[in-house]
Amino acid sequence: MKENSIKVGIIGAGGIANVHARYYRELPGVELVAVADVDEKRAVDFARRWGVPESNVFADYSKMLRSVQLDAVSVCTPHAVHARPTIEALRRGIHVNVEKPMASKAADALEMWRAAKESGKILMVGFQTRWSPEIVAAKRIVASGALGRVYYCEATLGGRRRGIPGSPTFLKRDLAGGGVVLDLGCYAIDNAMYVLGFPRPVSVSASIEAAIGPQKSAVVECGWGWSPEDFEVEDFVAAFVRLEGGCSMVLKESWAMHSNSLGSAFFLGTKGGLRLSPLEVYRDEWGYMTTTTLALPQVDIHREKMKAFIEAVSKGGPSPIDPREIVIEQFILEAIYESASRGKEVEVRLPRELLA
Ligand SMILES: NC(=O)c1ccc[n+]([C@@H]2O[C@H](COP(=O)([O-])OP(=O)(O)OC[C@H]3O[C@@H](n4cnc5c(N)ncnc54)[C@H](O)[C@@H]3O)[C@@H](O)[C@H]2O)c1
Numbered sequence: 001m002k003e004n005s006i007k008v009g010i011i012g013a014g015g016i017a018n019v020h021a022r023y024y025r026e027l028p029g030v031e032l033v034a035v036a037d038v039d040e041k042r043a044v045d046f047a048r049r050w051g052v053p054e055s056n057v058f059a060d061y062s063k064m065l066r067s068v069q070l071d072a073v074s075v076c077t078p079h080a081v082h083a084r085p086t087i088e089a090l091r092r093g094i095h096v097n098v099e100k101p102m103a104s105k106a107a108d109a110l111e112m113w114r115a116a117k118e119s120g121k122i123l124m125v126g127f128q129t130r131w132s133p134e135i136v137a138a139k140r141i142v143a144s145g146a147l148g149r150v151y152y153c154e155a156t157l158g159g160r161r162r163g164i165p166g167s168p169t170f171l172k173r174d175l176a177g178g179g180v181v182l183d184l185g186c187y188a189i190d191n192a193m194y195v196l197g198f199p200r201p202v203s204v205s206a207s208i209e210a211a212i213g214p215q216k217s218a219v220v221e222c223g224w225g226w227s228p229e230d231f232e233v234e235d236f237v238a239a240f241v242r243l244e245g246g247c248s249m250v251l252k253e254s255w256a257m258h259s260n261s262l263g264s265a266f267f268l269g270t271k272g273g274l275r276l277s278p279l280e281v282y283r284d285e286w287g288y289m290t291t292t293t294l295a296l297p298q299v300d301i302h303r304e305k306m307k308a309f310i311e312a313v314s315k316g317g318p319s320p321i322d323p324r325e326i327v328i329e330q331f332i333l334e335a336i337y338e339s340a341s342r343g344k345e346v347e348v349r350l351p352r353e354l355l356a
Contacts, residue, residue, distance in 0.1 A: 002031055006313055009034035009070045011061040011085045012077035013046035014169065016099055020074040021050040023306035030310055034068040036061040061085045070094050072122075072313050078175035079182055083108035086123065090115040095122040097309045101186035101333065102326045104177020109330035110351065113323050124309050124319045125326045127190050131304035133296035134279045138195045138267070141281060147269025150247055155192035157184050158277070159254035159262035164213050164226045164235060171213070171230045179233030180255040181208060181336055189329050191265060191276070192249055198325055199243040200355070204335035205345035206239035212256035239336050241348075251336070328354055 008024055010017050013035050024032045034056035037043035047057045058064040065073070065088055072095040075085050083103045086096045096116075102125045103109040116123035129135055142150060170176050170183055193199075212218045213231035235255040242248050252262045265276040272283040281292040308320035331348050339346045 005029055005031040006071045006310060007031055007033045007069060009036070009056075009064055009068060009073045010046075011036050011064070011073055011075050011089075012081070012099075013037040013039075013043050014076060014167065017046065017074065017076040018049075019302050020076060020097070020306065021046070023303055024074075024310075025050065026303070027307060027310050029314070034058070034064050034070065036064040062088060065089055065092050065094065072097065072309070075099060078169040080104040080175055080177040083112055086112045087115040090119045090121050090123060093119060093121060095309075095313050097124050097126060097306075099126045100190075101125075101182045102323070102330050104182060106327070106330045106334040109327045110354075113327045116319075116323055120317075122309070122312050122317050122319045123323045124312070124321050125323060126305060127187065127321060127326070128301040128305040129187055129191055130194065130321055131299055131301040131308070132191075133299050134276050135191055135194065137279055137294055137296060138274055138276055139197075141274060142195050142267065142269075143197065146272050146281070146283070147267060147274060148271030150196060150267050150269040152248055152250075153192050153196065153267040154250045154252065154263070154265055155188040156252045156262050156265050157188055158264060159252065159257060159259070160224075161258075161260055162212075162218070162220060162222045162256050163224050164231070164255045166224065166226045168230055171226060171233060173232040176233055178333075178337060179208075179210070179213070180235050180253050181237045181333055184253045184255070185237055185251060185333060185336070186329065188251055188253055188265065189249075189332055190326070192251075192267075193325065193329055195267065196243070196247060196249075198328065199245050199247055200350065201328065201332045201335070201348040202242040202244055203345050203347050204239055204241050204332060204339045206237060206251075206336040206339040208234040208336070208340040209236040210234050211236050212258075218256065234340075237336060237340075239339070240345075241332060324354060324356070 024030045035052050036058040040059040043057045073089045075098040086098050213235045216228045239251040267274045335348045
């Protein structure tokens with residue numbers, strides 16, 4: 001091991017862990033020195049692929065955190081397994097780069113945030129979308145006042161006609177905690193809340209469906225294979241979210257449906273509107289209706305996310321993404337499930353400590 005490098009470990013050696021490993025290897029001054037996965041063979045293969053010493057391969061992440069001197073860890077486990085390793089790492093004084101969604105339950109996300117505050121260590125939830133040129137531009141445009149007062153938005157990544165993840169990580173209730181709401185809904189909500197500047201969520205009315213996932217005949221020739229027998233979560237969500245200040249948000253997301261698209265996310269304001277992908281701004285100017293497009297840069301958003309994390313670690317903070325914002329979003333996700341199960345609008349009950 002090199003003397004002055006930032007030493008990182010990875011917990012959960014599946015698909016996304018390879019993306020973390022790639023950028024830890026590429027970024028200067030960083031060394032990937034340990035890996036843990038309950039599936040030991042997977043951890044061993046991963047270690048070989050990324051040059052992690054054999055002596056630092058673990059089936060038990062606690063053992064890794066106890067026995068290897070680490071500055072930071074990436075938590076790349078299934079959603080419901082984000083909280084425990086994150087909290088343990090933070091309590092041991094290790095910075096954490098945890099994958100999205102922050103957790104499968106709002107209470108877990110809250111505990112993770114508290115652990116970060118108490119330890120003074122960095123907790124970054126991996127929304128690489130924060131570096132997306134469209135999101136960065138949309139935030140800047142809304143903050144400039146160019147749209148006037150934003151009174152409505154639709155939050156969606158557009159939905160997938162068939163795109164149910166194959167890994168049990170996403171489909172089994174004990175590992176995932178939920179389906180498309182947590183997996184893609186978390187992005188759609190973070191994009192919208194970030195662009196809007198985090199108005200306080202007030203209430204949610206939602207419905208969810210497991211419409212396609214359990215059907216054997218829905219596994220068609222499309223490159224996405226999953227086991228309908230393993231499908232224990234939802235594949236569709238529609239939600240109406242009231243936000244403080246009068247803006248309302250509709251969330252639409254799907255892993256699988258009989259349609260090509262749910263459309264793009266967009267924002268409507270009193271002076272202008274904005275569609276996210278592709279980014280267009282609609283205004284009245286010079287007595288005409290104008291449509292503006294922007295020449296946006298090409299950005300490797302995963303690289304930017306990992307770089308921002310490592311820079312924060314080397315400076316000792318703050319987190320490039322304020323975890324408090326993500327805990328608030330986690331309460332919206334929770335209210336979606338609650339509303340869907342009760343069949344009525346529910347309040348988003350944010351703990352007082354989250355209200356800045
Ligand atoms: N930011 C992104 O673009 C992105 C992309 C894909 C996945 N993700 C997120 O990353 C997480 C993992 O997704 P994935 O696609 O890599 O899943 P995966 O199924 O490929 O990998 C998960 C790994 O975690 C391991 N694991 C489970 N429980 C564990 C435990 N207690 N200790 C150690 N290891 C454990 C599994 O054995 C598996 O190897 C999910 O939360 C997902 O939402 C993010």
